[in-house]
Amino acid sequence: MSKTQFAEDVKEGLNSTPKRLSSKYFYDAKGDKLFQQIMQLEEYYLTRAELNIFQTQSQHLLDLFDSGGAFRIVELGAGDGMKTKVLLKYFQQKGADFSYCPVDISANVLEDLKRNILAELPHLKMEPLAGDYFKVLSELKFQNHKRNIAFFLGSNIGNFRKDLAIAFLSSIQQNLAKGDFLLIGFDLKKDPKRILSAYNDSQGVTRAFNMNLLQRINDELGGDFDLEAFDHNPIYDPMTGECRSYLIAKTPQKVHIKELNASYEFRAWEPIYMEVSKKYDLDEIADLAESTGFRVRENLFDQEQLFADSIWEVV
């Protein structure tokens, strides 16, 4: 991710009404570490739930994936690959013929993933690709592989606006062929209190994760955000299933960003919109599949039914 692109996106976001910042910039070296801490939090049930699906249903997934012989897993936004490693290990033990292509915008996290996975699975055929998954789909040469299984885990799709989610999933569909699958994670609608606490943990790690983007603007673009002058404020709306995170200016203030040659005024209690994490029900999952050229083959659930990994096939 170039510094110029970061600068342009920050400029556009802070000039918008309401002000916003893109959550894809959460992930610098510090943001990667903070997200790994979030995944360990008691309140953040999502990772454990999806891991539970992989731990309990790996044979079922293998039967589905290798029914036609060799296959390739392309994981979009792989992060630390910790959950996927469970499957990769199982598939290798079973002698399956497959390769793994993790894609991530963060070169840091991809280096960690590579080291970590190869330490346990030295013979794994792995081709990591650092890049923005909106831009690198065409570089992934789907047509050179007999069967591709795209992975989009962690309910990352919940971070997309609906129009972007449809555009992104449609472009994955266009790169896949009949017989390929998309395995996509969805956080399910549930007790609103449980959802909210996942984004407002008692140790303040999610807060630090959001604040780190202001720090990144200070460090990389010469900003003078006073982090103490902002508050982290997530809210959950059960009508839309959207959990939205804001950083709110506690007092009227002006922030200057040298690289942008610009200053931004904040009113007291003015929010910066940081991220949405939408929660789904099964009808919404089926509608999304249908509107992007897929069909839901099946939904796999964790033991507590908090999360679904939905397996989609190209129609």
Ligand SMILES: C[S@@+](CC[C@H](N)C(=O)[O-])C[C@H]1O[C@@H](n2cnc3c(N)ncnc32)[C@H](O)[C@@H]1O
């Ligand atoms: C919330 S983490 C989830 C990681 C992993 N999928 C999981 O379920 O644990 C999102 C990951 O996607 C990556 N990411 C975010 N936006 C991206 C983009 N536009 N292109 C590629 N990777 C992206 C981030 O660097 C981060 O590692």
